[in-house]
Amino acid sequence: xxxxxxxxxxxxxxxxxxxxxxxxxxxxxxxxxxxxxxxxxxxxxxxxxxxxxxxxxxxxxxxxxxxxxxxxxxxxxxxxxxxxxxxxxxxxxxxxxxxxxxxxxxxxxxxxxxxxxxxxxxxxxxxxxxxxxxxxxxxxxxxxxxxxxxxxxxxxxxxxxxxxxxxxxxxxxxxxxxxxxxxxxxxxxxxxxxxxxxxxxxxxxxxxxxxxxxxxxxxxxxxxxxxxxxxxxxxxxxxxxxxxxxxxxxxxxxxxxxxxxxxxxxxxxxxxxxxxxxxxxxxxxxxxxxxxxxxxxxxxxxxxxxxxxxxxxxxxxxxxxxxxxxxxxxxxxxxxxxxxxxxxxxxxxxxxxxxxxxxxxxxxxxxxxxxxxxxxxxxxxxxxxxxxxxxxxxxxxxxxxxxxxxxxxxxxxxxxxxxxxxxxxxxxxxxxxxxxxxxxxxxxxxxxxxxxxxxxxxxxxxxxxxxxxxxxxxxxxxxxxxxxxxxxxxxxxxxxxxxxxxxxxxxxxxxxxxxxxxxxxxxxxxxxxxxxxxxxxxxxxxxxxxxxxxxxxxxxxxxxxxxxxxxxxxxxxxxxxxx
Amino acid sequence: xxxxxxxxxxxxxxxxxxxxxxxxxxxxxxxxxxxxxxxxxxxxxxxxxxxxxxxxxxxxxxxxxxxxxxxxxxxxxxxxxxxxxxxxxxxxxxxxxxxxxxxxxxxxxxxxxxxxxxxxxxxxxxxxxxxxxxxxxxxxxxxxxxxxxxxxxxxxxxxxxxxxxxxxxxxxxxxxxxxxxxxxxxxxxxxxxxxxxxxxxxxxxxxxxxxxxxxxxxxxxxxxxxxxxxxxxxxxxxxxxxxxxxxxxxxxxxxxxxxxxxxxxxxxxxxxxxxxxxxxxxxxxxxxxxxxxxxxxxxxxxxxxxxxxxxxxxxxxxxxxxxxxxxxxxxxxxxxxxxxxxxxxxxxxxxxxxxxxxxxxxx
Numbered sequence: 007x008x009x010x011x012x013x014x015x016x017x018x019x020x021x022x023x024x025x026x027x028x029x030x031x032x033x034x035x036x037x038x039x040x041x042x043x044x045x046x047x048x049x050x051x052x053x054x055x056x057x058x059x060x061x062x063x064x065x066x067x068x069x070x071x072x073x074x075x076x077x078x079x080x081x082x083x084x085x086x087x088x089x090x091x092x093x094x095x096x097x098x099x100x101x102x103x104x105x106x107x108x109x110x111x112x113x114x115x116x117x118x119x120x121x122x123x124x125x126x127x128x129x130x131x132x133x134x135x136x137x138x139x140x141x142x143x144x145x146x147x148x149x150x151x152x153x154x155x156x157x158x159x160x161x162x163x164x165x166x167x168x169x170x171x172x173x174x175x176x177x178x179x180x181x182x183x184x185x186x187x188x189x190x191x192x193x194x195x196x197x198x199x200x201x202x203x204x205x206x207x208x209x210x211x212x213x214x215x216x217x218x219x220x221x222x223x224x225x226x227x228x229x230x231x232x233x234x235x236x237x238x239x240x241x242x243x244x245x246x247x248x249x250x251x252x253x254x255x256x257x258x259x260x261x262x263x264x265x266x267x268x269x270x271x272x273x274x275x276x277x278x279x280x281x282x283x284x285x286x287x288x289x290x291x292x293x294x295x296x297x298x299x300x301x302x303x304x305x306x307x308x309x310x311x312x313x314x315x316x317x318x319x320x321x322x323x324x325x326x327x328x329x330x331x332x333x334x335x336x337x338x339x340x341x342x343x344x345x346x347x348x349x350x351x352x353x354x355x356x357x358x359x360x361x362x363x364x365x366x367x368x369x370x371x372x373x374x375x376x377x378x379x380x381x382x383x384x385x386x387x388x389x390x391x392x393x394x395x396x397x398x399x400x401x402x403x404x405x406x407x408x409x410x411x412x413x414x415x416x417x418x419x420x421x422x423x424x425x426x427x428x429x430x431x432x433x434x435x436x437x438x439x440x441x442x443x444x445x446x447x448x449x450x451x452x453x454x455x456x457x458x459x460x461x462x463x464x465x466x467x468x469x470x471x472x473x474x475x476x477x478x479x480x481x482x483x484x485x486x487x488x489x490x491x492x493x494x495x496x497x498x499x500x501x502x503x504x505x506x507x508x509x510x511x512x513x514x515x516x517x518x519x520x521x522x523x524x525x526x527x528x529x530x531x532x533x534x535x536x537x538x539x540x541x542x543x544x545x546x547x548x549x550x551x552x553x554x555x556x557x558x559x560x561x562x563x564x565x566x567x568x569x570x571x572x573x574x575x576x577x578x579x580x581x582x583x584x585x
Numbered sequence: 586x587x588x589x590x591x592x593x594x595x596x597x598x599x600x601x602x603x604x605x606x607x608x609x610x611x612x613x614x615x616x617x618x619x620x621x622x623x624x625x626x627x628x629x630x631x632x633x634x635x636x637x638x639x640x641x642x643x644x645x646x647x648x649x650x651x652x653x654x655x656x657x658x659x660x661x662x663x664x665x666x667x668x669x670x671x672x673x674x675x676x677x678x679x680x681x682x683x684x685x686x687x688x689x690x691x692x693x694x695x696x697x698x699x700x701x702x703x704x705x706x707x708x709x710x711x712x713x714x715x716x717x718x719x720x721x722x723x724x725x726x727x728x729x730x731x732x733x734x735x736x737x738x739x740x741x742x743x744x745x746x747x748x749x750x751x752x753x754x755x756x757x758x759x760x761x762x763x764x765x766x767x768x769x770x771x772x773x774x775x776x777x778x779x780x781x782x783x784x785x786x787x788x789x790x791x792x793x794x795x796x797x798x799x800x801x802x803x804x805x806x807x808x809x810x811x812x813x814x815x816x817x818x819x820x821x822x823x824x825x826x827x828x829x830x831x832x833x834x835x836x837x838x839x840x841x842x843x844x845x846x847x848x849x850x851x852x853x854x855x856x857x858x859x860x861x862x863x864x865x866x867x868x869x870x871x872x873x874x875x876x877x878x879x880x881x882x883x884x885x886x887x888x889x890x891x892x893x894x895x896x897x898x899x900x901x902x903x904x905x906x907x908x909x910x911x912x913x914x915x916x917x918x919x920x921x922x923x924x925x926x927x928x929x930x931x932x933x934x935x936x937x938x939x940x941x942x943x944x945x946x947x948x
Contacts, residue, residue, distance in 0.1 A: 466677035469638045472664040473671040474691025475739055480665075484690070488681040 031375040031478065032384050038368055039391035042446050045405025046397060050270070052263035052408060060261040064252070072248040072265065076272070078162060079169075079237075079244055080227050086170030087226045091177025092219055094316050096207060099185040101302045103309035109316040111558030116323025117175040118550030120507045120524070122235025123543045125168045126531035127327040129239070132159040160240045168236055171323040173229055177222035179557075184218035185211060203302060220283035224276045231272060232398040234510035235528050245269040246400040246510060254514075259408060266401040273396050280396075328547065334540035342541035345530075346521065351545060354522040357437065357512075358505035361444035362452075365501045366494060368445065369452030373460050374482055377468070388453075395450040399443070399510030406443050406515060410434045435517050443511040448504050452497040459493030460486065499553050506549045588614035588649055589775040590635055590669075590743050595644035596656075597630055597799075604630050606799040608644075612743060612777040612792075617769060619786040620779045621810075621822065622796035628779045631796075632745050635777065636671045637664035649742050670736035670744040670774075674751060676728045678720035684731050685716050691739035699738070706734055710764070726757050733765060737772060744769070746778040750785060762788060783822045787811065795819050817859055817945050826859040827917055830947055838944060841902050841915060842937045843880030847944040855947035862920035864941025867898065868934040869927060881936035882906050884917065886927045896925040900935055 097103075098110050116124075132138050139156055148154045157163065196206040212219075234246045243251075245265060253262035304312055335342070376388045394402070410433040421429045433439055463486060471481040487494075509524045516525060523542045530539030590612040597605040604627045612618040620628040633639050634654070635646060643656040648669065654661040670691075678687050685703065692699050707713040710730040715723055723731065729749065736744055749765065750758050766789055769776055780786050786793050787807045795803045795810065795818075803815045814820035829840040833856050837844035845858045868874060875881040884902035897920055904913040917935065927933065 464675065464677065466673040466675055467679065469633070469636065469664070469671060470673060470677040470679070470735075471690070472638065473636050473667075473669055473745075474735065475665045475693060476691075477663065477665050485679055485681075489679075 029378075031371075031378050032381055035372060035375045035379075035384050035387055035391075038372060039387040042391045042394055042449060044409055045402050045443075045446060046270070046393075048405040048409045048412075049263045049266045049401055052260050052404075053267040055260060060258055061264055064261055064264060068243070068248055068252070069265075069268070072243055072245050073268075075162065075242060076231070076244045076269075079166060079242065080230055080272075082163070082166030083169045083173060083230045084223050084227055086166060087174040087177045088219065088223055090170065090174040090319055091179075091222060092181045092212070092215075094174075094319060095178045095181035095185060096211070097312050097315055099182055101304050101309075101312055103304050103312045105313055105316070109320070111555075112320050113178050113316060114175045114554050114558055115320060115551065116172045118554045119172050119324060119327055119547050120235065120509070120550070121169045121172050121229075121233050122239060122509060122524075122528060122531075123331075123546060124172055124323070124327050125165070125236040125239050126527070126536045126543070127330050128164070128168060129159050129531075130536050131326075131330065132156075162240075162242050165236050165240045165242045169230055169233060171319065173226045174319060174323075175554075176225045176229075177219060180218040180222035181215055184215035217283040217285075221280050224280040224283065227276050228273070228396050228398075231269065231276075232400075232510065234400060234513065235524075239528075239532060245272070246398055249400045249404065250514070253404060259404065262404050263408075266398075266404055269398060269401055273398070277393070277396050328544070331540040331544045331547070334537040335544050338537045339541045341538040345526075345538065347526075347542060350521045350523055350526045350542065353520060354506055354524070357440055357444065357522060358502045360437075361441050361448065361505045362498045362502040364441065364445050365449050365452040366456075366498050368449055369454075369497065370456045370482075370487075370490070370494065372449075372453050373456035374478075374486065376457065377460055378478055392450040392453045394446045395448065397447070399447060399508065402443055402446055403511045403514045406439060406446070406511075407434065410439055410442075435515070437517060437520070439515045440512055440517075443515050444501075444505045444508060447508070447511065448501045451500050451504065455493045455497030455500070456490065459490045463489055496553075496556065499556070503549050503553050507546055589616070590777055591647040592631065592635060593645040593647070595631065595634060595641070595646075597627070597634065597642050604799055605634075608796070608799065608801055610794050610801060610804065612775055614649075614742075614775045615773055616791040617766075617776040617778065617789055618792045618794060619790035620777065620794050620796060621783060621786040621790075622781065624781055626796045627799040628796050629747055632671070632747055632777065632779050635743075636669055636745055637661060637667050638671075668739075668742050670739065670741035672732050672736045672744070672746045672749055674748040676720075676732035676752070678723075678728055678732055678735070680720055683717050683719050684712065684723070687720065687731060688735045688738050690735060693739065703734065703738060706737075706768075709768070710734065725752055725754065726761050729753060729761060730764075733768070737774065741774065743775040743777065746776060748779055748781070750780075750782075787823075795822065812940060814943060817857070817943075820859050820861075820943050820945075824862060824920075825918065826861050827865065829858045829860070829915070831856065831858075839905060840937075841882055841904060841906060841917075842935075843906050845942065845944055850944070850946050856944060857947040858942055858944045860937045860943075861941040862897075862918050863895075863922075864938040865917060865919045866936050866938060867900070867919055867921055867925070869931070871932045871934060875934065875936050878939065879936040880906065881934050884933055884935050886929055886931045886933060887916065888929065889926050891924060891926060895920050895922050898925070898927075900933060902935060 094109070094113050098106055098113065130136055134151060142148065142154065142156070146154065196210045197203070201209060231245065233244075234250070236242075237244045237247045238250075245268070249262045249265045249269070252258050252265060372388050372391060375384060379385055379388075411431075414429075414431045414434050417432060418429045421427060433442075467485055467489075468481060471485045472478075476484055506522075507524060509528055512522050512525055513528065516522065521529070523546050527539045527543045527546065530536065530542075536543075592608065592610050595605050595608045596603070608627070608631060610618070610620070610631075620631065622628050630639075634641055637654065640659065641654040641656045641661055645652060645656065646654040648667060653667055679690065682690065684707070688703050688707075689695055689699075692703075704713070704716070707716055710733075712723070712727050712730055715727060715731075720728060720731070729752070733749070750762055753761055762785065778789060780789075787810075790807055793803075793805065793807055793810045794801055797818055803810060803819050805813070810819060811823060814822075820826060829838070829845075831838045831840070833847055833850050833852050833854050835852060836846060836848050838847050838856050838858055839845075840858050842860075847856055847858075850856050866879075871883045882902050884900040886898060887901050888899040890897040897918070900917045900919055901914050902917055904915050919935070
């Protein structure tokens, strides 16, 4: 029996073993997480260093205004996206009316338009010299601005409207899947118990979908806090704008860092709401049989109202901007092409693909390390590394600039000490800095996709590969990567498109005289030259449409009971995912 | 040191729950060892530790005489270096590889000889025509055979099987079980197999290790396990039994079949005698032909269930052979082979086969 094995033999035999503690994966995770977290730490660190009376000065001057404006913006956008997103989701999920099939996916399309682009377009349309006001003046014979009332687009209200129109799809998407998951039996029970369709919506469906909607709205608000293009263009003093003003105009990095830290508090609350919502969402996933949705037949009048309710967001959020930009592009494309359009496009493509590749590699690395993870701290650290998406670009931009500046100075000083020459700035204001910013911000997208993809692969796959002689790396290469191909492609696309649209970080981190499509459009629009940049703006929108279309495809495919005729409810099986 | 797999004083906890409590076992080279126990007894955890798929917390594991994991200093050989084969309960075939590539996955050097081995055995297992198919088109039984070939293709020194037949249709299970056993015998590899099915263990194993609540309760040959169970748990693994409780008197326990000798339990202690359902013999009429050493009693049939190959009878007999008139009775569950359908209420003679009756202390 083995218990009689001599100890000496054991000890001499253990040299081929290795400790099962820290490995390259855990170590790599730590390094990646640290790199990603650095900008945030730098901001907080800088905010905490004494900087004279900057803070009290900020409190006296801008802080109150920034806080109230930002809160109002969040409130407005939150309410707007909630009403439009939830309302349209309910209509297309529960009612039958002409065009329903198209609206199911078309309602997502405004997501492709960055808020700043739609802001430029509507300013162009609705400002005093724009075609709409001109038409009003001509029609009614008004002579001056004071003769009639017209809402000012370049205002807080305007910013709320613009952001609402392109961000509501987040809420729509999550609310819709929540409604689809709800067992119709619950709704039918509510009807049988004497509640009408409206009451059933407010008393049953909406409360059940609340966690999903909360997740959607918190994503919307993260985007709202991140926005710089719209608020800069409309001169609405939100935190993102305030940070840049204090930093670049008041020339106070520490003041900007202090504002950024306050903004981080907002973000922490949003992350909390999002996590809470997601936790609840899991809890709801219990139904085993779901009946196909009933599809209320609407009277012609109501059907028309439903049609309008869905058509307006799509028109305002996508059709009008695309139409206006398309019209301009047809006329002014030569000006755009003459203004270094191809170089700019190339820059955008290069930066975005570089960032997407790095984000994918790191995302897969982190997700796989988490899967291997025997040590609990790897879990915590990985979660932290994936927080970038919630942190507004302005905050990351300061952190990165200061961090890279410090790094450059240190290398420079060291080189002068050691070799007697100056290296100058190596990272600051380079493509590396911009790419670094993109990767930090969008790593969570690729990580999330990789993690979701890996979670669908059973643990016994790993075990099988390992016992068949493949090490962790070989297992990743031979088993997981081939199976993950789809989710990796999707993730790369998502990161790529988000980088193409990114403005707040690109604006300050880019090298001198280096334009991307986003900065190019922003620059031109700020100079009231939107028509000349419309081709570029259209390109951004076109890139943004690809993932939205993919998303719509997945939705149409995954729709339960889609093969069945509308008026024929039938039983379908929703397979419970095996734990 | 023993060849094959030796696990020594393994302890394992998940959170606050102790899954394995000081388990030792040996799976000898060239033999098939079964880990038998109900679900949750820790047998799969033990198998995963043997494979190296989880950190060993306490104890030691040796393969072919070499130590591969030592809980004391958290040293361990990663699974890919251990030279073990493991077949998962869900087979875990790689969905992106066809049958041949799945089987060849673990083969380091795919020589002509190894290719021929794969093709020969695909043929032998009756899945040759699916050589280039992807796993999702295979039936459960075919997947099982491919998974077995994949585990064996790298010529492991020991093969671990986790509930290898549980995913199969009952009608196909017996045949596949027999094919698998023959194939494993021909390969001559040491096998450690986890199962909760005692019949399967009896059929397959050279050596059965019975586990309960993270402990080994008995290790021995199938015959020992069946005919000499160390406690009621092991005895009842093979099916529910007839229980007769009482207090030991003069080294005996009184049962409806007369006194049963229990030398190992002291007088005055509570004890029970367990008799297998198939250990009770039945003869029609009140004066059946009873072997000399057995003490028979007379009962009446209450119900009969025909199960095909066997029949299940409920027979009511007096609680004690010495006092048939007290009116106190017990209900016997009896399993006889073949078809037997006496009228309800018919008188029968019943006695117990002493080889299938076991006495244990009652707690």
